[in-house]
Amino acid sequence: MSKKKSFLAIELQIRVKPDHSGVVTDGVKHSMNPFCEIAVEEAVKLKEKKLMKEVVVVSCGPQQSQETIRTALAMGADRGIHVEVSGKDYETLGPLQVSKILAALAKKEDAQLIILGKQAIDDDCNQTGQMTAALLDWPQGTFASEVSLEKDGIKVVREIDGGLETIKISTPAVLTADLRLNTPRYATLPNIMKAKKKKIANVKPADLGVDLTSRLEVLRVDEPPQRQAGMKVETVDDLVSKLKDAGKV
Amino acid sequence: CSTFLALIPPSELTDQQKEFQQLARKFAREEMIPVAAAYDRSGEYPFPIIKKAWELGLINGHIPQEYGGMGLSIFDSCLITEELAYACTGMQTAMEANSLGQMPVIIAGNDAQKKKYLGRMTEEPLMCAYCVTEPGAGSDVANIKTRAVRVGDDYVVNGQKMWITNGGKANWYFLLARTNPDPKCPAGKAFTGFIVDADTPGIQVGRKEMNMGQRCSDTRGITFEDVRIPKENVLITEGAGFKIAMGAFDNTRPPVAAGATGLAQRALDEATNYALERKTFGKAIAEHQAVSFILAEMAMKVELARMAYQRSAWEVDQGRRNTYYASIAKAFAGDIANQVATDAVQVFGGNGFNSEYPVEKLMRDAKIYQIYEGTAQIQRLIISREHFGKYKK
Numbered sequence: 202m203s204k205k206k207s208f209l210a211i212e213l214q215i216r217v218k219p220d221h222s223g224v225v226t227d228g229v230k231h232s233m234n235p236f237c238e239i240a241v242e243e244a245v246k247l248k249e250k251k252l253m254k255e256v257v258v259v260s261c262g263p264q265q266s267q268e269t270i271r272t273a274l275a276m277g278a279d280r281g282i283h284v285e286v287s288g289k290d291y292e293t294l295g296p297l298q299v300s301k302i303l304a305a306l307a308k309k310e311d312a313q314l315i316i317l318g319k320q321a322i323d324d325d326c327n328q329t330g331q332m333t334a335a336l337l338d339w340p341q342g343t344f345a346s347e348v349s350l351e352k353d354g355i356k357v358v359r360e361i362d363g364g365l366e367t368i369k370i371s372t373p374a375v376l377t378a379d380l381r382l383n384t385p386r387y388a389t390l391p392n393i394m395k396a397k398k399k400k401i402a403n404v405k406p407a408d409l410g411v412d413l414t415s416r417l418e419v420l421r422v423d424e425p426p427q428r429q430a431g432m433k434v435e436t437v438d439d440l441v442s443k444l445k446d447a448g449k450v
Numbered sequence: 451c452s453t454f455l456a457l458i459p460p461s462e463l464t465d466q467q468k469e470f471q472q473l474a475r476k477f478a479r480e481e482m483i484p485v486a487a488a489y490d491r492s493g494e495y496p497f498p499i500i501k502k503a504w505e506l507g508l509i510n511g512h513i514p515q516e517y518g519g520m521g522l523s524i525f526d527s528c529l530i531t532e533e534l535a536y537a538c539t540g541m542q543t544a545m546e547a548n549s550l551g552q553m554p555v556i557i558a559g560n561d562a563q564k565k566k567y568l569g570r571m572t573e574e575p576l577m578c579a580y581c582v583t584e585p586g587a588g589s590d591v592a593n594i595k596t597r598a599v600r601v602g603d604d605y606v607v608n609g610q611k612m613w614i615t616n617g618g619k620a621n622w623y624f625l626l627a628r629t630n631p632d633p634k635c636p637a638g639k640a641f642t643g644f645i646v647d648a649d650t651p652g653i654q655v656g657r658k659e660m661n662m663g664q665r666c667s668d669t670r671g672i673t674f675e676d677v678r679i680p681k682e683n684v685l686i687t688e689g690a691g692f693k694i695a696m697g698a699f700d701n702t703r704p705p706v707a708a709g710a711t712g713l714a715q716r717a718l719d720e721a722t723n724y725a726l727e728r729k730t731f732g733k734a735i736a737e738h739q740a741v742s743f744i745l746a747e748m749a750m751k752v753e754l755a756r757m758a759y760q761r762s763a764w765e766v767d768q769g770r771r772n773t774y775y776a777s778i779a780k781a782f783a784g785d786i787a788n789q790v791a792t793d794a795v796q797v798f799g800g801n802g803f804n805s806e807y808p809v810e811k812l813m814r815d816a817k818i819y820q821i822y823e824g825t826a827q828i829q830r831l832i833i834s835r836e837h838f839g840k841y842k843k
Contacts, residue, residue, distance in 0.1 A: 393466065
């Protein structure tokens with residue numbers, strides 16, 4: 202099973218809402234999160250190596266989430282599950298709620314492996330994979346840059362601050378994909394056409410017995426401070442005295 | 451007066467059309483744009499890009515499904531064409547030349563010919579070419595001099611072709627040659643369309659021509675010296691060639707118009723982004739009306755060109771004769787691509803004239819859209835003829 206998220210396309214100018222309650226998302230193009238793309242690619246590769254039988258892609262969100270599911274189907278996933286979350290619920294949907302949904306689906310689908318992107322590039326939470334594993338009491342291989350399925354478990358090479366760490370975990374397990382895990386394929390035109398025949402099931406969080414209430418309240422969203430103009434100085438002494446004046450030294 | 455139905459094309463693309471467009475856009479932005487300037491400078495044929503596009507199914511879209519293709523509608527292939535042209539029309543023209551070369555076979559080939567020559571295009575990334583223009587005859591196709599003489603079971607061809615896109619890279623050509631030597635014979639009966647394998651003895655491929663723009667596209671002169679073509683490679687029958695050669699254009703002019711629109715859209719985007727950043731007299735140049743009006747007119751032209759090619763594509767997909775709309779789309783898109791690209795250079799000012807900025811290439815690339823696939827003047831001839839045709843009832 203692999204989970205994908207839609208995120209706001211990076212080339213756009215992001216604007217904070219006038220009431221500072223969040224970021225403007227109306228009419229803004231959403232695309233598949235890059236790390237999730239890598240996760241889908243890894244799942245499809247495992248299926249092509251005949252190590253996995255079926256790849257199911259999941260996306261939680263409003264109607265337009267179906268587009269990202271279709272892209273994943275065109276990349277080679279077998280079927281999709283669209284968990285419908287919209288309106289206020291979607292605004293407060295966070296890693297905790299998503300991981301509850303994924304845990305419920307994993308049990309329902311009898312999944313052996315869950316692959317997610319390590320984090321979404323709009324909120325950078327980096328929590329869903331870890332929380333999902335905890336809720337299921339499954340081992341986790343996060344920040345994976347290399348994954349190999351072996352007889353007695355999964356070998357995962359993880360990217361950590363100090364370098365690379367290799368671990369072995371048993372299945373069923375949760376993996377989160379890091380940048381260097383693979384290079385996602387383009388969906389080819391013939392595969393886009395074939396994907397139309399693949400099924401996307403519609404599920405409501407209530408059907409899975411998941412409570413979407415958020416435990417977090419966003420108090421305020423602000424843009425980063427405007428960059429101040431710099432100053433040119435003639436000598437090092439000038440620089441030091443200006444720094445002292447500004448209270449920086 | 452004539453009655454006509456006001457037919458409104460779909461205002462929203464289908465999900466599949468959006469996905470095709472997204473794929474083409476992604477490929478264009480991530481694979482083509484980063485290397486376009488280098489290919490323009492070197493003039494090297496962009497085969498690595500063409501191969502990748504072929505692997506993704508982005509070219510040869512017109513080939514029917516029975517022969518291994520995707521049988522895309524002209525509308526769908528136009529969507530893809532516009533996205534690829536946005537990135538680089540040199541590369542896109544090399545790909546589009548395949549469609550032009552294939553079209554006579556698609557519309558007039560028999561099953562054996564289609565299997566043999568269209569089938570191979572979907573099995574390997576091969577190129578083909580449309581071989582009609584000569585040094586002495588471009589617009590005046592009926593005046594071509596290349597001769598094909600029936601000798602036994604073959605035709606022996608002698609002549610000179612010029613400005614053949616993909617000339618040096620093609621695996622096979624669609625060739626138009628004169629089979630009836632009688633000067634009084636009407637054009638509709640005097641010419642024959644052939645499929646010619648490029649490795650046939652007697653074919654001499656000329657040097658790669660250095661052009662103003664679309665420089666990575668391969669354009670050459672080709673000489674035919676006693677080239678033997680088997681009679682099985684005649685399309686339909688001896689004498690049917692002119693109509694086949696011209697009939698291809700109703701299907702290929704919409705995509706060419708789409709290509710010109712893609713170039714114009716790119717010019718508009720580049721100029722707009724620049725205008726929002728460049729400051730003069732205390733504000734972004736976009737805030738000066740002289741500049742914003744230029745951009746507004748560029749936007750008008752791009753939107754209208756898009757609507758024109760979409761209409762012409764939709765008409766032929768509905769099974770109707772679209773000559774009028776195809777000519778209008780090609781003429782308009784070619785003209786505005788030149789205007790919009792020139793305006794983009796103007797918005798960039800001094801920077802626009804410089805090769806470090808992307809717009810001078812667009813201006814050089816745009817010019818050919820008023821020349822190939824029927825010059826701007828020929829289009830006007832066709833449009834006026836079709837236009838008057840509606841009134842004489």
